[in-house]
Amino acid sequence: MSSAHHRFDHHVTPAQAPIEPERYEFFAPPAHHFHLARRDFFKLLGAGVAVFASAKSAVASEQETPASSHGFHNENLPNDITAWLHVGEDGTVTAFTGKAEIGQNIRTELAQTVADELRVPFASVRMVMADTALTPFDAGTFGSRTTPTMTPQLRRVANAARDILVGVAAKEWSVSPDTLQCANAKVTNPANGVSLTYAELARGKALARNLPAEDPVTAPSEWTVAGKSIPKVDARAFVTGAHQYTPDMTRPGMLCGKVLRPPSFGATLASYDDSAAKSLPGVVTVRDGNFVAVAAPTEHQAAQALAAIRAQWNESPAKVSNANLFAQIKEKASAKSDERHREEQGSVESALTAAQHRLDATYTVAFIAHAPLEPRAALAEWTRDTNGEKLTVWTGTQRPFAVRDELAATFRVPESSVRVIVPDTGSAYGGKHTGDAALEAARLARAAGHPVKIVWTREEEFTWAYFRPAGVIEIKSAMAPNATLTAWEFHNYHSGASGIDTPYVVPNQRTEFHSVDPPILRSGSYRGLAATANHFARESHMDDLAHAAGVNPFDLRMKNLKEPRLRNVLEAAAKSFGWPAQKSQAGRGFGLAVANDKGSYVATCAEVAVDRSSGSVKVVRLVEAFECGAIVNPDGLRNQVVGAMIQGLGGALFESIEFENGRMTNARFSRYRVPRFADVPEIEVVLLNRKDIPSAGAGETPIMAVAPAIGNAIFNATGTRLRSLPLVPRALKT
Amino acid sequence: MSIEVTVNGKRHTVLYPADTPLLSVLRDELGLTGTKYGCGEGQCGACTVLIGNSPRRSCQIPVSAAASQPITTIEGLEQNGILHPVQQAFIDAGAFQCAYCTSGMIMSSVALLRQTPSPSPTEIAKSLQGNICRCGTHPRVIEAVSHAATALGKERS
Numbered sequence: 001m002s003s004a005h006h007r008f009d010h011h012v013t014p015a016q017a018p019i020e021p022e023r024y025e026f027f028a029p030p031a032h033h034f035h036l037a038r039r040d041f042f043k044l045l046g047a048g049v050a051v052f053a054s055a056k057s058a059v060a061s062e063q064e065t066p067a068s069s070h071g072f073h074n075e076n077l078p079n080d081i082t083a084w085l086h087v088g089e090d091g092t093v094t095a096f097t098g099k100a101e102i103g104q105n106i107r108t109e110l111a112q113t114v115a116d117e118l119r120v121p122f123a124s125v126r127m128v129m130a131d132t133a134l135t136p137f138d139a140g141t142f143g144s145r146t147t148p149t150m151t152p153q154l155r156r157v158a159n160a161a162r163d164i165l166v167g168v169a170a171k172e173w174s175v176s177p178d179t180l181q182c183a184n185a186k187v188t189n190p191a192n193g194v195s196l197t198y199a200e201l202a203r204g205k206a207l208a209r210n211l212p213a214e215d216p217v218t219a220p221s222e223w224t225v226a227g228k229s230i231p232k233v234d235a236r237a238f239v240t241g242a243h244q245y246t247p248d249m250t251r252p253g254m255l256c257g258k259v260l261r262p263p264s265f266g267a268t269l270a271s272y273d274d275s276a277a278k279s280l281p282g283v284v285t286v287r288d289g290n291f292v293a294v295a296a297p298t299e300h301q302a303a304q305a306l307a308a309i310r311a312q313w314n315e316s317p318a319k320v321s322n323a324n325l326f327a328q329i330k331e332k333a334s335a336k337s338d339e340r341h342r343e344e345q346g347s348v349e350s351a352l353t354a355a356q357h358r359l360d361a362t363y364t365v366a367f368i369a370h371a372p373l374e375p376r377a378a379l380a381e382w383t384r385d386t387n388g389e390k391l392t393v394w395t396g397t398q399r400p401f402a403v404r405d406e407l408a409a410t411f412r413v414p415e416s417s418v419r420v421i422v423p424d425t426g427s428a429y430g431g432k433h434t435g436d437a438a439l440e441a442a443r444l445a446r447a448a449g450h451p452v453k454i455v456w457t458r459e460e461e462f463t464w465a466y467f468r469p470a471g472v473i474e475i476k477s478a479m480a481p482n483a484t485l486t487a488w489e490f491h492n493y494h495s496g497a498s499g500i501d502t503p504y505v506v507p508n509q510r511t512e513f514h515s516v517d518p519p520i521l522r523s524g525s526y527r528g529l530a531a532t533a534n535h536f537a538r539e540s541h542m543d544d545l546a547h548a549a550g551v552n553p554f555d556l557r558m559k560n561l562k563e564p565r566l567r568n569v570l571e572a573a574a575k576s577f578g579w580p581a582q583k584s585q586a587g588r589g590f591g592l593a594v595a596n597d598k599g600s601y602v603a604t605c606a607e608v609a610v611d612r613s614s615g616s617v618k619v620v621r622l623v624e625a626f627e628c629g630a631i632v633n634p635d636g637l638r639n640q641v642v643g644a645m646i647q648g649l650g651g652a653l654f655e656s657i658e659f660e661n662g663r664m665t666n667a668r669f670s671r672y673r674v675p676r677f678a679d680v681p682e683i684e685v686v687l688l689n690r691k692d693i694p695s696a697g698a699g700e701t702p703i704m705a706v707a708p709a710i711g712n713a714i715f716n717a718t719g720t721r722l723r724s725l726p727l728v729p730r731a732l733k734t
Numbered sequence: 735m736s737i738e739v740t741v742n743g744k745r746h747t748v749l750y751p752a753d754t755p756l757l758s759v760l761r762d763e764l765g766l767t768g769t770k771y772g773c774g775e776g777q778c779g780a781c782t783v784l785i786g787n788s789p790r791r792s793c794q795i796p797v798s799a800a801a802s803q804p805i806t807t808i809e810g811l812e813q814n815g816i817l818h819p820v821q822q823a824f825i826d827a828g829a830f831q832c833a834y835c836t837s838g839m840i841m842s843s844v845a846l847l848r849q850t851p852s853p854s855p856t857e858i859a860k861s862l863q864g865n866i867c868r869c870g871t872h873p874r875v876i877e878a879v880s881h882a883a884t885a886l887g888k889e890r891s
Contacts, residue, residue, distance in 0.1 A: 103832025241768015
């Protein structure tokens with residue numbers, strides 16, 4: 001995780017933990033405080049039925065109270081609640097989760113899940129998401145965790161709510177609840193055909209239940225609403241421009257904020273003069289440590305005020321440049337690897353020494369940017385009531401509760417006084433874990449005494465967000481004459497440990513991740529993060545081994561792979577692609593690669609056309625087979641998989657942050673190339689639906705095999721092995 | 735200075751410096767926030783509006799230069815509660831993920847179909863080359879525009 005840039009001097013802030021690019025993998029939820037009482041809950045939502053799911057299934061409790069009573073057994077909700085749900089008197093179902101919608105269409109998938117389990121029409125379910133005042137604590141929307149962790153939680157609350165409604169009907173009819181059936185938002189007694197709607201059953205009630213442990217939920221084979229391709233919720237608001245992302249929001253009296261950025265990474269403020277800026281009408285200026293910012297009634301006035309500030313900076317002597325990047329990484333990386341990511345089996349040294357086929361190679365990956373089309377933005381408002389100061393911030397973040405905590409710590413106010421609301425956001429891809437814009441807007445708003453909105457410029461978004469870390473990967477391998485792997489030694493420097501373990505069967509292996517502390521530049525999560533780098537290196541290397549052994553790359557993989565789910569996707573992709581393909585034209589090449597991470601499995605086949613005279617590479621065709629257990633929304637999944645493949649083209653072929661003397665030199669879309677329509681190949685996706693396996697997330701793994709499949713296809717076309725991402729930053733000239 | 739603009743059929747008089755980008759006037763003055771800021775250099779297409787029938791990057795057009803012709807933004811496409819066929823086609827094809835690029839994609843597509851009523855997939859791709867979608871929904875966008883072309887053709891016949 002990446003630390004924020006701003007440490008406001010006059011506030012004491014907690015010491016920063018060492019930055020770990022992949023901290024989310026070791027994430028332990030912090031202790032949190034929960035302030036919404038049951039009574040408030042019904043006050044907020046009206047009478048009805050409510051169910052609360054606790055993360056700890058073992059400590060279940062059950063309380064039901066009549067509507068007339070205010071004497072709840074336990075006024076405050078427990079701290080470990082992960083989801084809750086309310087069925088109102090009009091039959092409206094409202095489900096609450098701390099997860100955020102960032103374009104992955106999870107709002108739709110979660111609503112489907114609730115509708116399916118509660119047996120109500122999809123349209124009657126409303127999801128309230130990512131609002132620290134209304135939704136349960138959640139660590140964040142990352143790591144492909146929403147589907148495997150939140151869909152089961154919501155199923156459990158929906159299931160329990162159904163139980164309550166059945167119980168009310170059974171009591172009313174004086175029959176056993178076991179004999180009743182639920183469908184289409186109604187409880188029916190099949191004995192006499194009489195039914196009551198959920199709305200009728202909820203009327204006048206204030207029934208609350210903490211979830212009993214491990215209620216059985218509906219199996220994927222029985223799903224009726226889940227498992228279907230339901231279109232994006234609120235689609236109409238998105239095609240009419242009515243949906244308000246953070247940059248579209250306003251508050252009465254709101255000012256626009258702008259931050260003065262240093263000239264290079266790590267620069268500190270030497271001198272500062274805001275007299276000219278302050279003399280402009282309606283302008284507020286703030287200097288706090290190295291933070292310099294202005295607020296003004298319009299964006300234009302804010303830009304003018306910013307330009308009027310005179311500031312001088314002391315630049316950091318450690319100036320990163322592309323020329324020395326990988327040398328710097330190797331130099332600074334700890335020789336000792338990170339203990340949590342050190343695997344050893346057998347004896348690598350003796351197996352390498354004894355080997356007949358031996359291959360050593362080094363791979364590199366560049367720093368790249370998420371470049372979400374909605375740049376970082378926040379709108380902050382301070383208010384005061386009888387309970388004291390309150391701060392409300394609207395911002396596009398994947399971790400609203402972490403941003404709330406960061407704001408509370410920075411401004412020394414209780415967490416309960418800070419509310420963070422995440423409007424459905426213009427994408428993130430792992431890039432919006434931090435609350436930078438939220439802190440900036442809140443700092444300015446406090447000084448100005450007005451709400452302040454900050455929308456980062458594209459240049460700021462590229463430069464001052466955090467990067468997907470660059471890295472160096474070294475592999476030593478050995479193979480027996482029958483093309484089975486005998487030794488595998490793998491070292492990742494700086495880029496991260498996810499997807500670092502080989503899925504191939506190797507008796508002698510050593511795998512190590514060497515962190516650089518602090519990282520060369522501000523680094524953080526990215527879709528799939530290091531798994532893309534690690535799979536690129538591993539799958540490129542496997543291709544070289546196949547070539548060395550004179551074995552088809554497909555056969556080499558099947559020979560050394562045991563995991564059946566991975567073998568299945570490889571076979572499915574190869575079959576759909578028509579592997580082994582015959583070259584139809586000169587300059588064409590074919591490659592394949594596999595990946596598995598976060599409980600899902602992927603294989604990608606690529607066809608490329610290389611023009612040796614211009615040195616250009618065009619990806620002509622991509623076929624991907626993907627399996628993530630039971631599929632919740634096939635069309636939504638297909639959208640995610642294709643999206644990951646296209647995004648993967650950028651990192652594979654041309655995305656790279658350019659640095660010179662501590663400055664980023666390509667912080668614009670005109671200089672930082674991202675995939676566009678002309679880059680998109682013919683794409684085919686094969687989804688394997690495993691209804692017998694719990695659903696895993698799908699936002700990340702489908703990106704992982706794209707780059708190595710393309711690199712392998714380029715090798716097949718040209719005989720040239722490219723071991724750096726991006727593969728063709730400028731050209732592949734002969 | 736005082737500038738008259740016609741946006742979605744409504745005349746507005748705005749007081750702005752002549753070189754203010756049209757995007758700022760639309761969003762900050764007229765509250766038409768469906769048109770998005772994405773890059774400020776005319777590279778991403780998120781701010782695309784129609785000036786007359788031409789798709790233009792509103793972050794690059796000074797408001798004074800946009801005053802002579804009618805301006806259409808994403809908010810102006812829906813008529814009497816009925817979505818424009820391109821809007822409907824985007825929903826039907828699920829041609830978005832985060833949808834931040836969608837307004838610009840739709841406006842560029844509407845302009846294309848006014849000029850080329852039955853474009854080939856290659857023509858669609860070519861005309862949308864200046865619109866960035868970071869989520870990678872490009873094949874669906876092409877599908878949506880093709881469907882919209884068919885729907886508009888039926889409307890005409």
